[in-house]
Amino acid sequence: MTEAAHRPHPRPRDYWAIALVLGVITAAEVTVTYIDALGGAVVPLLLVMAAAKFWLVVAWFMHLRFEEPLYRNLFVIGLIAAPVLFGAVLFTFGVLIGG
């Protein structure tokens, strides 16, 4: 058994708390898009908030924090490969070839 598998599993009240946080982040995302004063900070803010929501769902609702490393690795391979592969595609078509 791994360290992750030994962590105490969440209970319903934990799930409700996470759902509340997800709702608050979603509201913050929408609010940020309407604040003109933020200027160029909007994009990084939105990306950070989306990453936080993504992690909360994957780690807690999908139980990846508590799973064996094998499951985590299978998912993380796809998760890393996607932006690397398609970042290269976007760079090639968007910059090198010119869209």
Place this chain on the structure above:
Amino acid sequence: MSTITYSDPAEHAGHPPLSHVRKVAMWAFLGSECLFFGSLISTFLLYRNRTGDGPTAADIFDVPFTSISSFILLMSSLTMVLGHYASERKDFRRMRVWLLATALLGMTFLAGQVFEFTEFVEHGLTVTTSPFGSSFFVLTSFHGGHVAIGVIMLLATAFMSFGGKLRPDGGMNIELVALYWHFVDIVWIVIFTVVYLLQV
């Protein structure tokens, strides 16, 4: 002389339990789905400014409406995880309630997507209007298709349980449906940010 019976013949043969194999397959499938949706999202990013004579994202996107849809889908992940928790506790009555609630929220999200698509078509954005329209509709429709498949899986699981056809040790089935459903949710988290919020 007593005979040992194995519910899973694979365990008897010294292979890993079927539940483990299924779970590995589901995580590998979800990993591959990251690449699938990655290709659709990057295609959208490539064509997002190629609107031709058609409307742009800023012209037609209704962020408050889509935010509510996003919130509904996020909450469906909550009901799903509560259903999974109930199934682990063998509380099948509560499990069925949460599964049906999840399916209902999923169908509400789909209804919102149909309404949104109808609005876009009325404002002149169709799948053939521009590369932006094509990539937008293909991406969001594929996601909607995944949600629809998830709803069917949820309803099938719930009704199998109602009919007593869900084996008492079939908790893994619920877990696999839950993993799929949460994945559909996290894909939407990315689509909502990249396709909607960053384009308006």
